[in-house]
Amino acid sequence: MHFFGNILLLSSDLELYAKISGLLNKYEIVQQKFNPAGLMTDIYKFNPVVIIVDLDDYEYSVYNSISLSDADNYIPVLALYSKYKSAMQFIDTVMEYNMHKSEITVCLPNIIKIFADFKYKYSGIKQCYRINDLINSQTDNLLRRFIGNEFQYLESIDHILKCVFLNESQLVNRPKFILIASWNDDGTEVDIYDFDSGDMVKDKEAIELADSNRLFGVKREYENAFYMNPDKKEYSGMESCESIFDEELKQRLGEIINFAGYITTNTAILGVNYQDSVSQFDSGIIKELCINYNLIHNIYRQMNKVNSAFIYTVNALSRASEVNDDGTGMHIKRVNAYSRLIAESLGLDSIYTDTIGFSAQMHDVGKLSVPKNILTKPGMLTLDEFDIMKSHTLLGAKIIGDSKQLAMASEIAISHHEKFDGSGYPYKKVGEEIPLSGRIVAMADIYDALRTERAYKAAYGHSTAFDIITKGDGRVMPQHFDPQILEIFKKRNKDFCEIYEEVE
Template identity: 35%
Template sequence: MDTPGNDQTPGKGQEPQMAEGQAREGSVTWKIIEYVFDKPFLAASAVGFGIHILLAVNEFITIRGNYITDLGQDFVTNYIYATFKILIPFLIPFAITSIGKMITTRSNKTSLTYFPEANPDIVMKLSHSGEPIYINRSAKGMMECTGVSGPEALLPENYREMIQDIVPGTPHGPIRKTIGQTELAYTFNCFPDELAYFVSGRDITQKARLEDALAHAHENFTNMVDFLDEKLDTFEEETFRFDAHTMEMMDHLLDDGTGSGPHRATHIFMAERDSAGSLKGHIYKKEAGRVVGLPELIEIDPSQDRVAITLGEKDVVLSNWEDSGSTLEEYQRGFHHMVRQRVGTIERFITYRSGDVAILAFFKGRRVDDFDARELKGLSVFSNSLKRISDKVEETRNAFRYTVDALARAAEANDEDTGEHIVRVNDYSHAIAEVLGLEQSFIDNMHYSAQMHDVGKVHVHPDILRKKGPLTGPERKEMMMHPEYGARILGESPRLALAAEIALTHHENFTGGGYPGDLKGNGIPISGRIVKVADIYDALRQARSYKPAFSHERAMEIITRGDHITNPSDFDPEVLAAFVSIEREISRIYDDSLLREKSWTAK
């Protein structure tokens, strides 16, 4: 009974095994035959003995004779004939196989001689001491191309020492050698039966350029990712300025002049499209490691001027003048005349426009490629995104400042001050903060936050604010609450934090005794210390129900020397010194404000 797996007949599974065994046997037999016939003595012996055996068999079959006995009789009668009769079956195969091997060897040597000459790679044979004893046609051509004096100059500088360490039969390399703009890669070898070294060299200039381009592209891409990552990590709506971002992006794209590192642009023309469709912008370059924006404004009308910067509307465009089909002089006609004046001779460029921002980068040296183009496109897209964010931030910032300004003016509605008072306090505070060398973000914030110092007065009864005579005790107590009212109104919004700080502390005295917290010294925020002197100066300059308007000189005298109300020790000495150092600017701010008031009154 047959069961699966017990079939005793040769099946499909056994056929491949049988074929494989037969192939192995055939391979061994063929190798034996090749070995025998590669050796003339063995071949002659095998053929000679074979012939003698066939002759003996033939004689036995035909005449029932004995071949060996006959050879013995032949030796007796004619030993020379008998000797030739025995040796000829050996000599003829020996001669044939020897001549055949000699012809084959000669043919192989001839082929090997032709092979290096036809080889596109450099092929050299070196003596045991390293002297070139053979160079092929490609090596000679490379010598002419590179202008070197001899074949040794093509090889690596230390090749003589290096070949001494080569293990026979083990290739050593690749070893690189640079000659001018040509990059070569060599492999050295030595064979046990040769007292010489064999060298093959290949021109890998194009490969090396691609490797360099890939390495530079990788470095550029890494730098770009790091740059974008940093921008996103540090992005703050309040402090972001597109102009500052533009300079940082230019610093990333522009060449530093050292000639090392990634391929960078020598100049960049960056333009924005206005509402009329024109492109307006400036050229940037690096001087002494710092990005400089050239002052001339370049304006291009894309409908009239079909210059390079207008080409990248749909996708990034790169151009090398060698590929343009024109001369370098003719190539210059594709650029705005002001661009040519600033950049000089233009060899290659990349341009791309993302949204309203167009960038045209100029390069020198090696050709620009897709790697360079993709980096510029990536930064352009990111830059345009930040530009849009910047525009929205600016809209929000303007709306916020308008609201702050309206709130500050509302607080002045029931006071004797005009709306110009809050504008002047902003300007005084901004100027003092600049002299003190405070951070730019703080200075900018002071310029709109200082005006809200008296916003708490909206909670003070109008009769108290407008009262002509001295305030009573309860009225004065109520008036002294306006700093706390102001801080409550402004709340805890991060955008209004500085304004709330100013509102709460601008009536504190540096030596103590102020209100509402009786703070002193550095316990009073610098913002409050600045606005205190700015507010008092402006109050002294204005006419009140209980006093006339003082001149600038008189106001400065009261602040620096004191009177029955004001004491110089009430002010931070450092802030007061900064204020005094710019008193002319302070006076100009006040005078300009009066001119504006008169102009509005006349209208």
């Protein structure tokens, strides 16, 4: 590992120069020899992170040229006084040469410790910076890709943890466990990620702690990064380490060797049992993780709230449209469920199945504009009445409008009465001209209508409904359906029956 920058050593005493040089070499520190003539040029060209001046060899001209420049405003100057017999003698020299207040004065033996510390801390800062940068760019990426339903926060968190503790394992001090605790009034849940195997394995079940005060006790008040090496009795940012681990957690984690963590409003992240002793850099990384986790989690929670409100509104509108057929709202719930089942059986992705799972219920929204006497007429409709009835498809799309989130609902409203053989309405579309969502909902809607009592018909049992769909009864015919969907219905008809019976 290399030191973070260059050292400028100013000494004309060759013996001392060799000595210090040897010392710096040991720490792989790059140095530059003193050249009084081009000193300032050297300083700017070499851009040292620290200037070491041999005070025993102190030349006024050298010192003055540094002091008169801006260099010592931003570059610390270490003055060595190894040969001074006493501090008094040293002070006299300092007074004589009017040293700048930003200077740090050390004697030779101390410099070893300073460099060792510097090197250690700097490599920590550098790692911490790189890792934090990585975490932030992952979150940034995530937020840029963030589109409504596709936001998978748990997967995002897993991805970030993997990036930090697996992909950058050369850079970080890796913990054996990462604990993510979230709490609300009901208690605390702790997810455990295990890195012991060299891979990341998340425990299937989160540990639930009923008493949400037990895990972090008093330390909940901290919004600080903290760490602890109990064996060395080293700790920072906390008062004691005992109460932080619940008994149940201790059992799962085994002996606690060290840990680093961060606690914020309703989340805490802890790294436990790191390979090496922990320091502020480990807790710094955890802090960054925790803040990002909290951000992602809160967006997710907020999104869920908005989404529930959206689904609630969609459902309320759909129920209004069905009030003449079925005041309970069960028909639309079931149509959602059959449609989702068909979409899943067709191997469509989760975005499609989720979308059809709430969009299907809006198929008859257009009935809001159809007069009640037509909707509830027990006998056959006249041709004119049937024309009005048919208009519920186009009116439905008009009511739904052109919201992007409701695009599939609108497509379904228009096309759920089209038939695969072209005998449907409103456009008499044939086969795959009919949108897939419409073909799916057509099956779902008809199965459920057959099972349900309506003003103009009695309720049929499952096997009658099955026979009507698969063999036809004159009104409903198998060629009305997409053959692939009909096949799914045949294969999974028991599941259709189950949905009907469950949501009755």
